[in-house]
Amino acid sequence: MASGLSYAYLNTACVTDPVLADVSTARAWYAERGLPWGMIVPSGSPWPHGRRLLSQRLMAATPACFSGTPAPAGLILRRAGADDIETVVAVDNNAFGSDPAAARAWLGPLCRLDELRVVIGALDGEAVAGGYSTICDGAAGESLYIGGIGVVQKARRKGIAAALVSWLVGLGFGAGACFAHLQTDSVNAARLYRKLGFREFDGIDIYAPE
Numbered sequence: 001m002a003s004g005l006s007y008a009y010l011n012t013a014c015v016t017d018p019v020l021a022d023v024s025t026a027r028a029w030y031a032e033r034g035l036p037w038g039m040i041v042p043s044g045s046p047w048p049h050g051r052r053l054l055s056q057r058l059m060a061a062t063p064a065c066f067s068g069t070p071a072p073a074g075l076i077l078r079r080a081g082a083d084d085i086e087t088v089v090a091v092d093n094n095a096f097g098s099d100p101a102a103a104r105a106w107l108g109p110l111c112r113l114d115e116l117r118v119v120i121g122a123l124d125g126e127a128v129a130g131g132y133s134t135i136c137d138g139a140a141g142e143s144l145y146i147g148g149i150g151v152v153q154k155a156r157r158k159g160i161a162a163a164l165v166s167w168l169v170g171l172g173f174g175a176g177a178c179f180a181h182l183q184t185d186s187v188n189a190a191r192l193y194r195k196l197g198f199r200e201f202d203g204i205d206i207y208a209p210e
Contacts, residue, residue: 005105008036008208009053015041023049027209043203050207057190059198060181063173066197068166072123072159077167080118080130085111087120091130095150107132107148117171121151121164128155133168135177144172146182149189162192169196 003010013026018041030037041047043055071077080088085108092103110116110132121129131149135142146168151160169180183204184190190200 002030002033002035002037003106004033004035005102006036007102007106008038009206010106011035011037012206013037013039015039015045015047018042018045018047021049023209037209039207039209040204041207043205045205047205047207050209053206053208054185055203055205056183056185057203058181058183058201059190059193060179060201061169061193061196061198062179065199066169066173066180068170068196069159069162071163071167074124075160075163076122077119077164078122080111080120082112084118084120087127088118088130091120091127091152092148092150094152095130117168119164119168121160123155123158123160128152129160129164131164131168133172133180135172135175140179142177144169144175144177144180146180149182161189162196165193165196 001012011030015021026037026039038053039050085104088107088111089100089103092098092107093100107118111118116132116134118132119130120127129151131146133144133146135144146165149161149165172180182193182198184193194200
């Protein structure tokens with residue numbers, strides 16, 4: 001896939017079989033588009049074609065095992081739109097330490113797409129959390145992908161992330177998704193998702209090409 005943005009982690013070739021992967025074709029494909037790129041391989045797979053950047057857990061939950069949580073007092077969750085882009089970027093920057101330009105380039109278009117649901121969480125009128133979800137219909141059936149869940153530092157440990165995820169997953173299951181899935185490299189985030197009923201499956205390793 002290619003986002004068209006000049007960040008390798010937003011342009012990734014997904015490898016399902018490391019033995020059969022055609023790296024030269026992938027390299028040429030990205031070169032034609034003038035984009036930096038990376039490779040996603042099954043966790044622990046031998047991969048001699050670059051250096052490992054990070055590993056991520058893959059987690060999923062079905063409606064039967066998901067256990068949502070209510071929003072804490074004072075928290076208002078709402079869908080973000082094009083007018084909220086700078087607010088979404090500011091939350092992302094505080095929560096993840098992201099580069100504002102990169103966050104704006106990635107999150108700005110998401111706020112304009114009807115197919116995605118970008119959410120803002122406000123506590124006592126101040127934006128303190130964000131994230132997004134989208135429903136996909138692939139080989140596994142209708143599924144809900146959850147991404148970008150972040151809470152600004154001063155508002156953590158109040159149950160906000162759990163409430164935000166619960167809100168997005170509830171809407172996704174209500175729209176027909178048969179399971180929700182996400183990925184994370186954070187031990188604390190994985191612990192929170194397990195409490196909500198997510199189970200961990202084989203993860204992924206992300207590599208930068210040689």
